Amino acid sequence: xxLPNTETYKSLSIQDFDYPLPDDRIAKYPLKERDHxxxxxxxGGAISEAHxxxxxxxxxxxxxxxxxxxxxxRARLIFHRPTGGRVEVFCxxxxxxxxxxxxxxxxxxxxxxxxxxxxxKWKEGALTIEMxxxxxxxxxxxxxxxxxxxxxxxxxxAFGEMLEQLGELPIPPYLNRDTEESDxxxxxxxxxxxxxSVAAPTAGLxxxxxxxxxxxxxxxxxxxxxxxxxAGTFLPVKGQTMGEHKMHSExxxxxxxxxxxxxxxxxxxxxxxxxGTTSTRTLESLYYMGVNVxxxxxxxxxxxxxxxxxxxxxxxxxxxxLAALQAEEVLGETRLLIEPGFTYRLVDKLITNFxxxxxxxxxxxxxxxxEDWKRVYDYALSHDFRFLSYGxxxxxxxxx
Numbered sequence: 001x002x003l004p005n006t007e008t009y010k011s012l013s014i015q016d017f018d019y020p021l022p023d024d025r026i027a028k029y030p031l032k033e034r035d036h037x038x039x040x041x042x043x044g045g046a047i048s049e050a051h052x053x054x055x056x057x058x059x060x061x062x063x064x065x066x067x068x069x070x071x072x073x074r075a076r077l078i079f080h081r082p083t084g085g086r087v088e089v090f091c092x093x094x095x096x097x098x099x100x101x102x103x104x105x106x107x108x109x110x111x112x113x114x115x116x117x118x119x120x121k122w123k124e125g126a127l128t129i130e131m132x133x134x135x136x137x138x139x140x141x142x143x144x145x146x147x148x149x150x151x152x153x154x155x156x157x158a159f160g161e162m163l164e165q166l167g168e169l170p171i172p173p174y175l176n177r178d179t180e181e182s183d184x185x186x187x188x189x190x191x192x193x194x195x196x197s198v199a200a201p202t203a204g205l206x207x208x209x210x211x212x213x214x215x216x217x218x219x220x221x222x223x224x225x226x227x228x229x230x231a232g233t234f235l236p237v238k239g240q241t242m243g244e245h246k247m248h249s250e251x252x253x254x255x256x257x258x259x260x261x262x263x264x265x266x267x268x269x270x271x272x273x274x275x276g277t278t279s280t281r282t283l284e285s286l287y288y289m290g291v292n293v294x295x296x297x298x299x300x301x302x303x304x305x306x307x308x309x310x311x312x313x314x315x316x317x318x319x320x321x322l323a324a325l326q327a328e329e330v331l332g333e334t335r336l337l338i339e340p341g342f343t344y345r346l347v348d349k350l351i352t353n354f355x356x357x358x359x360x361x362x363x364x365x366x367x368x369x370x371e372d373w374k375r376v377y378d379y380a381l382s383h384d385f386r387f388l389s390y391g392x393x394x395x396x397x398x399x400x
Contacts (some may be wrong), residue, residue, distance in 0.1 A: 006309040010243030012339055016365060018357045019377050027386035030186045035208045038385055038392040040376065041371060044399035045380050052393055054352075056214040059395075062270040063349070064261060065215060068201040068278045069224045071192035073104070073160070074167030076179075079127035079139060088117030089139055090170065091163070092198060092231055093251065094378050100196040100251065101229060104160035109314035111142065113233065114149040126152075129166060137162055144277030147378040152263045158173065160195060164305060170198050170231075174356070186390075195250065198229035202389040203352045222310055223261045226253040227278040227334075236358045247305040247335040247360065254330040261287070263322045270288055277361050283346040284308075285334040290321025301332025308342055318345045340363040350396045354380055354387040369398050 033039055035053040050058065061067070075091040094103030096111040103110050116122060137153040153162055160189040169179050170188055189204035191212070215222065232248025239245050243301050254262075262283070273379035274280040285303045292300035294316060337360060350368055354377065366373045376394065379385075385392045 006306050007243075009306070009309045009339060009341060010241060012242045012363075014237040014242065014245075014358050014363075015240065017359075017362050019374070019381070021357055021381075021387060025385075025387045026174060027380065027388060027390040027392075029182075030205065030390040033208075034186075034190075034206050035211050037206050039206075040380055040385060040392070040394040042372070042376050042394060042396045044397060045372060047376065049383065053208075053211060055395065056210060056218050056220070059215070059218075059220055059273060059349070060271060061219040062268075063220050063273050064265040064270065065220055065222045065273045065275060066258075066262070066279050066283060067189075067191060067193050067204055067207075067222060067224055067275045068227050068229075068282070069189075069193045070135065070197040070201060070226050070228050070278075071193050071195045072169060072188055072197045072200050072229075074163045074169050076168040076170045076196040077139070077163075078168070079122075079129060081121060085121045086118060087122045089149060090115040090117070090198070090231065091149075091167075092147070093228070100194075104158065104163075104195055106154055106159045108154075109150060109152045110159050111148055111150045113147050116141070116149070119144075131165075137166060165393075172199065174388060175390070185323060186294075190223070194226045194228075194253070196226075196365060198231050199229040199233050200389065201227070201229055201276045201278045203279075203393060205390070206393050207275075221359050222259065223258045224255075225258050225279065225282050227251070227282045229278055229340065233278075233361070236356065237360060242337065242363075244341060245337075245360070247333050247337045249333045250278075251333055252285065252330070254282065254286065254325075256326070256329050259286075259322070259325050259330065263326060265320070266318055266322060266346065272346055273349040273351065274347045275351045277352055277364050278357075280347050280350060280352075280364065281334060281336050281338065284338065284342075284344065285332075285336045286325060286330065287318055287321045287345045288336070289330060289332060290324040291316050293305060293324040294320065301330055303332070303334040303336050305335040305337035308336070308338075323343075340367045340370070342367040344368065348397075351393060352396065353389065353391055353393055354385060356388065365396070369396055 039050045077089045079087045092113045126138045128138040135154045288303045
């Protein structure tokens with residue numbers, strides 16, 4: 001087989017992935033009822049409209065639906081300097097302890113990678129929040145270059161609980177508004193369990209318990225995985241070509257139960273339906289992780305952004321790669337970049353929202369349905385679909 005040339009993919013121009021997005025088409029708030037959002041159905045080139053509550057009727061009964069069960073944490077902390085200046089500390093991912101579970105359950109101290117707003121106003125020294133019950137919560141920059149902040153607090157409360165008490169839920173910056181009380185519920189999926197994301201896997205926001213029940217009643221199986229969504233998901237591609245863009249790293253966890261379900265589904269030839277770009281990137285990363293295991297890579301569960309376009313991949317089948325992952329759960333990191341020319345190996349159908357111009361998420365869609373992404377977005381713009389995180393949804397099925 002002909003293997004892809006990495007340099008060809010690095011030269012891809014992001015300017016080719018643009019479309020006009022008026023501000024009034026960005027949904028600032030969700031609909032009152034999640035599953036009443038509009039659903040654009042792209043089926044092998046044909047485009048039609050439905051509502052999200054129609055999803056069970058649009059999927060075959062032998063499908064496996066894969067959802068991301070991550071939960072958004074209150075990752076934005078506001079401190080004030082003694083002079084009154086405001087400093088915003090946005091927790092991205094844990095550094096010490098590096099595992100989410102250990103860091104969120106840590107007592108008294110932990111270190112996180114953070115983004116710091118008004119960074120010039122805080123070079124050194126600790127910033128402290130005095131709590132009404134007499135406890136203190138402090139932040140100190142320990143490595144400015146790498147964004148490391150050490151948090152320290154008094155009492156026996158876990159760090160995750162401190163975030164719940166003091167932090168704000170970080171809604172997307174393009175909403176151009178402050179977090180409101182309603183966001184604490186609406187910006188979480190109904191199946192969110194695993195704490196760690198700083199942004200919601202927004203394709204899942206449309207699901208209700210009723211939709212999930214109807215899917216199960218039809219016989220559609222539902223498998224869970226976890227990708228903790230990082231702030232990098234909002235970053236547009238700033239360079240002219242993809243070779244200038246560095247993909248952010250995100251932590252993924254896939255249980256043995258889900259790995260088995262995925263393997264059996266691919267072996268049977270029945271479709272895998274990914275809910276969102278996060279589930280898609282996790283699923284597609286599994287192939288490269290399996291190849292790493294087979295090739296004896298010392299860090300098999302780490303996927304770099306250009307791995308799909310290198311010569312060491314491509315000769316191993318999807319089933320061979322998945323079989324190599326069946327012994328234990330997968331806990332790793334992925335920087336996987338999916339752009340046009342990428343070979344999808346696991347995902348057959350995709351449920352996703354409408355994404356920003358010049359974004360890696362739009363590239364992922366273009367890789368999935370080809371140049372028809374333009375027809376899909378033109379249709380959505382001309383038929384009053386709502387865009388981005390709180391907007392409407394789509395079910396994409398490429399031509400076979």
